[in-house]
Amino acid sequence: MTSTKDEISLAGRREWLGLAILALPALLASLELTVTHLALPSIAADLRPSGSELLWIVDIYAFLLAGSLVTMGALGDRIGRRRLLLGGAALYGVASVLAAYSVSPAMLIGTRALMGLAGSTLMPSVVALVASMFKDTRQRGVAIGIVVASVSGGTAIGPLVGGWLLDNFWWGSVFLAGVPVMAALLVAGPRLLPEYRAPGSKRLDPVSALLSMAAILPVVYGLKQIAADGFAWRWTGAIAVGLVLGAVFLRRQRRLADPMVDLALFASRVFSASAIALALAIFVLWGVNYAIAQFLQLAHGLDPLTAGLWTAPSAAGTIAGSLLAPRLAHRFPPGGVIAAGLVLAVAGFAVLTQVGPLGLLVTGSIVISAGLAPTMALATNLMIGAAPAERAGGAAAISATAPQLGGALGIALLGSLITAVYRDQFGHDAELTREALGSAAGADAFTTGFQVSAGVSAVLLLVTAAGAARFLPR
Template identity: 65%
Template sequence: MNVVTTGKREWIGLAVLTLPALLASLELTVTNLALPAIGRDLGASGTQLLWIVDIYAFLLAGSLITMGVWGDRIGRRRLLLIGAAVYGLASLLAAFAPDAGSLIAARALMGVAGSTLMPSTLSLATALFPEPRQRAVAIGVIVASVSGGTAIGPLVGGWLLAHFWWGSAFLLAVPFMAVLLVVAPPLLPEVRDPGAGRLDLVSALLSLGAVLPVVYGLKQIAADGPDVPSAAAIAAGVALGAAFARRQRALAVPFVDLRLFADRTFGVAAATLALGIFVLWGSNYAIAQYLQLVHGLSPLEAGLWTAPSAAGVIAGSLLAPRLARTIRPPVVIGVGLAVSAAGYLVLTQTGGLAVLVTGAVVVSAGLGPMMALATDLVVGSAPPERAGAAAAISSTAPQLGGALGIALLGSVITAVYRNEVSSSLPPAARDSLTTAVAVADGLPERLAAELLGTARAAFVEGFHLAAAISAGLMTGIALLIVTLLRSRR
């Protein structure tokens, strides 16, 4: 591995690494805003619109481990450049797709290419800043960049779609990737594991097969509730995951060294990332519904109201490395999670937008330290030659935890809603608040107001229960990491 002396060049290199991190969340936000125009211009069905979003998320999550391990073998800078080139090309194909099927195919390619970006970004940041304090700052900057994309996404997307056609949502990625391809080679080091051996294709397929069905099943549960196909998909993913683990233990040079999890710091930090994002994604999903279905905001307006919470993550993730210089990182994470728990308690009292936004900002500010420092603990506790695999795990854990959070916390809200309206609303409006809003659109004004009042009150009850559960989970996670890593410095 190259020995790097930290200086001005390394900090400029970090600025370069923020480009793919910023794009990761910015692109997804803008794509969601573009869906109505895509449906209108391409004649896409509701199912096709869902696949335009979901195929990207599925292949991104499923390919992260493979790409992180591949980067350890071929070089992390090389992988980043390959991914950036393919991502830019796929974005061009998406922007000029003639029909919905072509757009879905381009989005699939974008998902695979996108899975190269975050593992490469995190592992290269580790190589640029081997000193622990500076590495923590660098990872905090990357986490803040991801949140920055979420914050400015509604503004950028709204402006683009107001002035250009829907393809501009995908063309946005092209200049990011072009700049990365030009400036990355002279600024970023090439780092690889010389003893990694060849890429085991069977393990790569097993890792993909383990993650994809689980994410798919969880998303289906979140959308339609539990059913046999969703449960079967999750069970298949778990079975393939077990086969993947058995193969790694049998290989002389494993695809992913599962002994990494024997390190308490690595294992607890990865679990904290998964559990923390479990709660965050679940609550963000509920807040988005609350803003649009209870307060009647458009997707763009809802995005603007959630921007302050992204600012909370930015503040927390940038402040955390400074605090960790004098306070043990697990304590900083634990206190941050306790702050988030307090934010969720605020969300149990929501009525107006001011209370909702205040609670969401407090939640996000408390989670920022966890996202930055837990990622740093995962990547920093792994041997340098396995940084790519460790970075991939630190990216995959939140994806799985987040999908599970949306499914389970969403199911809590749905269960409460259905129980509350079981005898007060017509059958067509009892499934969810979304169906109630659709039914209300066809009713006279007075009847629609009565139906929506009942349905919205039931949804808010479920939302409050999910927020209370989230507060309890945050408290438990805080105690877990402080207890298990109390000696970590």
């Protein structure tokens, strides 16, 4: 017989309806990145940004989103997750409209930065609210799988919606696609979502908030510049500054009575290994999605809608894998399920190292998505389950921060790797490198860079799979 405690812990109709609302910002997270990638050639033709400005139009969103996640996770614990989610949704909608009607590269970069700040409120709130709404481990696993599938749904419809908009309207229309999603969240959220605050949370530490962002941006900027322009001491200095600030941030967290990041959570081997696996899985996934969107248009000369049609099938692998993973984890050890999925993704990247024909591209991307899905669905649940109940909010914030930071770095570093290979192919000619970012010139060199990045991703995932098999529950 089921105990009263178990009955209380089971989610009911209201929680599942609330999950449907939480799936909206999850869907938007991947949709926004996909449509932006498709719009880059059109943006380049209209606003005439430099190569550096074109990269920052994509990167600034991901950088500020990743840099602000720790702060927003802590802020949500203090003011309430639902309040932060709805406030962020409103700001995101306003920023999207401003981005759509930008008249210069500088304005678009600025509005994208605002979108990144607003976007950093969404996923930490979604994960924390799921953790508070679904106390039962199995129900929570299914709920997280649905959130991951929603992200993949955005990946699937993003190219189709974005391609259709770009074929029928101006490039700014792709930024307006998120406005109705945010509007629906603002209308239904207050009715269906509970408020959640971490017990005993105190005021936000502004010094920690500044340090968390200041530690990330110089490192990523320095790595990007080295990949794009070659080694220079000033870029190495930027990386060193970021690392030093990161060390200062961590030291401050250890000394604070109410830290922004509860470092004690990382004492759990399961928690730490899950966070690393999750971050690296999204690192390669966001990186390859960015590369494929550019590869189809720059190397194959496809228009945005056709490129979207070729990328859409990969989402089916993620949806299937994320929904199947919780079921597999009930029958097999979750560490084994994650490791097996990562090895499958390695096989997908091996296919991409031979890419040229579009059939190989689609096959490889589907295999990669299906292989990474178990990590995305199960690692988050393992992190929350490994944390004490009173630290669930902090664990949820870290589980949202790890993949977003990994994804931001994936776009920056793997994208820069492709640029570096292209630059090397053309004798370090900076002008040719800039032209490749906004046209189909240098298709063979771009293909070589794409294949190199796929090989690097395969090696990285193989190491991650070995770590998952060793350190995650067996």
